[in-house]
Amino acid sequence: MADLTSKIAIVTGAGQGIGKAIAIRLAQAGADVVVAELLEERIAETVDAIEKLGRKAIGVQADVRDNAQVVAMVNAAVENFGRVDILVNNAGTDIVRDLVDLSDEEWDIQIDVNLKGTFYCCRAAVPEIVKAGGGAIVNIASAAGYISYPGGTAYAAAKAGVMALTRSLAGEVGKQNIRVNAIAPGPIDTPLARSVFAEMAKRDDPAIFSSGPIRRMGRPEEIANTVAFLASEESSYITGDTISVSGGTYMH
Numbered sequence: 001m002a003d004l005t006s007k008i009a010i011v012t013g014a015g016q017g018i019g020k021a022i023a024i025r026l027a028q029a030g031a032d033v034v035v036a037e038l039l040e041e042r043i044a045e046t047v048d049a050i051e052k053l054g055r056k057a058i059g060v061q062a063d064v065r066d067n068a069q070v071v072a073m074v075n076a077a078v079e080n081f082g083r084v085d086i087l088v089n090n091a092g093t094d095i096v097r098d099l100v101d102l103s104d105e106e107w108d109i110q111i112d113v114n115l116k117g118t119f120y121c122c123r124a125a126v127p128e129i130v131k132a133g134g135g136a137i138v139n140i141a142s143a144a145g146y147i148s149y150p151g152g153t154a155y156a157a158a159k160a161g162v163m164a165l166t167r168s169l170a171g172e173v174g175k176q177n178i179r180v181n182a183i184a185p186g187p188i189d190t191p192l193a194r195s196v197f198a199e200m201a202k203r204d205d206p207a208i209f210s211s212g213p214i215r216r217m218g219r220p221e222e223i224a225n226t227v228a229f230l231a232s233e234e235s236s237y238i239t240g241d242t243i244s245v246s247g248g249t250y251m252h
């Protein structure tokens with residue numbers, strides 16, 4: 001079992017869906033958690049769930065697209081808990097739209113939340129993880145970064161970018177005892193997935209996400225278990241990699 005006793009973790013987009021499950025799972029493994037989230041009203045439930053486990057949690061309203069808010073998020077972790085050991089870049093968003101119809105704003109929001117936000121959070125947190133003597137970064141990418149599906153160009157480009165950032169950053173910070181990995185989830189049952197799949201269902205395209213050998217959607221906890229593994233010493237020789245947790249929707 002992954003042991004994160006006395007570790008300090010930051011999880012972005014932790015107010016619902018996969019991020020909420022990750023924050024709770026890391027607390028179950030013994031971590032205290034910074035619950036970072038764009039929407040203030042989503043924070044309390046995750047914080048309460050962690051406190052019920054006997055761990056500490058603070059909520060921080062932070063938009064990962066805003067560097068000043070990201071820096072304040074990392075500062076809040078250090079002020080409240082003294083250091084940062086683990087960063088989970090989970091905040092993400094997805095708009096299903098064919099490229100020819102995609103507006104500049106729709107392109108930008110998908111690149112900015114998924115990719116630039118990951119950059120901002122890594123840039124702010126890495127110096128603190130170095131001060132802590134090392135640690136782990138886990139980025140939530142997507143199977144969409146590997147496959148083709150109509151209406152997915154910006155999201156796919158952003159998530160493939162997250163995988164590339166993961167590899168390059170792992171090379172930069174390995175000597176400082178920081179491992180950097182990503183997870184490529186397949187279809188996971190969350191509010192985001194429900195709206196994306198409803199949008200896809202309106203189209204004539206094949207239901208690519210229901211084609212995996214494990215013939216169901218994944219559960220947020222199934223991503224969270226993999227994050228706990230990648231954040232812990234159990235994965236001490238894994239870095240720069242992207243692990244598929246997709247029910248076989250995508251196979252290498």
Ligand SMILES: NC(=O)c1ccc[n+]([C@@H]2O[C@H](COP(=O)([O-])OP(=O)(O)OC[C@H]3O[C@@H](n4cnc5c(N)ncnc54)[C@H](O)[C@@H]3O)[C@@H](O)[C@H]2O)c1
Nearest residue numbers: 013016017018038063064091092142185187188190192193
């Ligand atoms: N659900 C899936 O099928 C699936 C598949 C592959 C990858 N993913 C990825 O997993 C991650 C979580 O997805 P989910 O399905 O739980 O989504 P979700 O929409 O259910 O939850 C995402 C959370 O992130 C928050 N968020 C959005 N923009 C933010 C921002 N700019 N700053 C901070 N927080 C922000 C939202 O408010 C929300 O609470 C995302 O990166 C998503 O791309 C999801």
